[in-house]
Amino acid sequence: MVTVSSWLRSPCPALVVDTSGAVHGMNDAARSLLPNDVLPHDWRHGESVHVAERTFAAHRVDHEDGSITWWLLDETELLLERERAALLAQMSSDLMTSLNPERCMTVVAGLAAAHLADEVLVIAPPSADGHPVTRCRRGEEPTYELRHVDVEEVIGLSEALRGFPPVPSRWIDPSAAPEWLADDVASIVVTPLPGHGVPAGALILMRRSEQFTEDEEAFARLFASRAGVAISAASLFTQQAVITERLTRDLLPPALRRYAHVELAGRYRASGATERVGGDFYDVHELPDDRLFVVLGDVCGKGLDAAAQTGKVRTAVHALLQVVTDHDQVLHALNQALLTTDESRFITTVVGTVTPVEEGLHVRLTSGGHLPPLIVRANGEVEVAATKGTLVGILESIITATDEVVLAPGDSCLLYTDGITEAHGGPLGDEEFGEERLRRALKDCGGMPAEALAEHVHMLAAQWVGEGAHDDMAVLAITAPRKRSA
Structure with a gap:
């Protein structure tokens, strides 16, 4: 049962229409959408209604007194969420195609450049020869290298490599980004790649002309969580394969x-x-x-x-x-x-x-x-x-x-x-x-x-x-x- 106080506070627009069709009540979200308490002209023309160049799906809840509570769901947002869910599912499938860490990092960088940013860096924890780094620009093939980089030069990067939560992109000044990262960028997102118990690395997203929205940053973190699991699984598999090969070599006849x-x-x-x-x-x-x-x-x-x-x-x-x-x-x-x-x-x-x-x-x-x-x-x-x-x-x-x-x-x-x-x-x-x-x-x-x-x-x-x-x-x-x- 939905109480009056709960539906009034809902971020989803909701309004109550009496038996005559007049608006009997609105929550704050509906009032901001319909400031004059006037229903759109196509209200009765089906489940979809159009308000201020936005399309909403209307879902009704009937009451005993004959009144109806209509909940308006933004179809644009629903479509976006469906697209993102499908995209995450496809990304997860693509990420699991390889158990080679380098190949997995290449897949992560390519997917992120195609769907999230203009340029992407995937940085793994350091080895004796430096950080494994995969870079990809949209429309180009990813490149992989071992590189010695100063992670302290990028705000949030050293924390991300240790698995700490990401800092908001507005805290990162693109003009202060080091030369090895990028130049002429408008917005940077740095987020950790969480792995199996230990961080799998960090994901850096860069755009040249647009700012990342909070919603886009949240989606990037969802992608990073799946990417981190894939890279971590590939690293664990490779480690186990190396250990098995070395032990097997000692057990085989000489x-x-x-x-x-x-x-x-x-x-x-x-x-x-x-x-x-x-x-x-x-x-x-x-x-x-x-x-x-x-x-x-x-x-x-x-x-x-x-x-x-x-x-x-x-x-x-x-x-x-x-x-x-x-x-x-x-x-x-x-x-x-x-x-x-x-x-x-x-x-x-x-x-x-x-x-x-x-x-x-x-x-x-x-x-x-x-x-x-x-x-x-x-x-x-x-x-x-x-x-x-x-x-x-x-x-x-x-x-x-x-x-x-x-x-x-x-x-x-x-x-x-x-x-x-x-x-x-x-x-x-x-x-x-x-x-x-x-x-x-x-x-x-x-x-x-x-x-x-x-x-x-x-x-x-x-x-x-x-x-x-x-x-x-x-x-x-x-x-x-x-x-x-x-």
């Missing part, structure tokens, strides 16, 4: 360098089609006297959790090798390290020390619950390394057995995880690739370079599973190079 006395090649494939990391890993560490310490392993589990544990294991092995290189001591220390963590995960692993000798390569191999490496001779014979041991990270004490083999030129040692042998696929999609099938395939790989051997095994397993689900896969090939003729 790129293997070339050595004069040994060929190395590795292949890795995570279990998920959309994942880059998982629980399988391999590493190669350089030791004195041209020796190499190799390690390949499989952490219990899949996905990101397993990858995180893989990172811990790889870091622990790297640290242990600074003080001890004996296989048993490394595996026992690693076992104790895993037992003292809160993780309920264990690993299987095989470690090896590769030493160049006159005959080719001397390789010591020790397994911690892992599949034994396979020795592929140059003539196609395949041998199983005589090493075995208990899982690492479950028992207080582990048992290991070490095997030593010599690789003649053209011979290879293949380390692999069970993602290869336990890969399900084949004609019916439910058969394991198996160790026996792997050994038969390796008979045709005698004398292959390490790169070709690792790629061939990886390809066989990938073809076997096809599009089906599979575990993480890792392969590491160690080959004694063939001697070149003088």
Whole structure:
């Protein structure tokens, strides 16, 4: 129910007409519109009436005594509000088209120059190289640069960059604007770009011949609120993407360098089609006297959790090798390290020390619950390394057995995880690739370079599973190079 006092104070014109059609009462807004208390001549010609070159939509409220209260809504203002609402909706849609901060700032500047001002600056919080600044003049393409600017030279800019409310444009003297901002402008609006918890920057609007009205400043703040959210979302996404990329890089198997006395090649494939990391890993560490310490392993589990544990294991092995290189001591220390963590995960692993000798390569191999490496001779014979041991990270004490083999030129040692042998696929999609099938395939790989051997095994397993689900896969090939003729 509308009380008399409330409708009298309403900014919307309202008048009461009795049953005879005479005006019985008006509020102040209607009286200023109709100073002579005279209804316009087209009053009864429909819902729209015209007064002083303005068009109003008339909405009636009937009363029990037959009188009617008419509320007059300015159609010009309604149309403007509808246009602005549609414009904000379109702007919001355009702002969400990019998750790149620089691109997002460019979109903000372009939209503001097209609809709000003659010239626009979007300024982001400073980095070590200066403030990211995007400038756009109406009808031109936005430009982006990193620039060192004195934000104190523009009234309200330093406050806007810290997220404080904007100062009215009438407080800003355009003639005092610094040269880097603009010249020959009539009005300047500086408003913050609010972000997710922290300011996303500031928006500066400039006009060359007209002043900004209070209504236009209010609309600019609405636009800035949406623009700030878009820029902030793009910045957060970029930060998270950079962090993820750096962490993922450390969790992925390393790129293997070339050595004069040994060929190395590795292949890795995570279990998920959309994942880059998982629980399988391999590493190669350089030791004195041209020796190499190799390690390949499989952490219990899949996905990101397993990858995180893989990172811990790889870091622990790297640290242990600074003080001890004996296989048993490394595996026992690693076992104790895993037992003292809160993780309920264990690993299987095989470690090896590769030493160049006159005959080719001397390789010591020790397994911690892992599949034994396979020795592929140059003539196609395949041998199983005589090493075995208990899982690492479950028992207080582990048992290991070490095997030593010599690789003649053209011979290879293949380390692999069970993602290869336990890969399900084949004609019916439910058969394991198996160790026996792997050994038969390796008979045709005698004398292959390490790169070709690792790629061939990886390809066989990938073809076997096809599009089906599979575990993480890792392969590491160690080959004694063939001697070149003088």
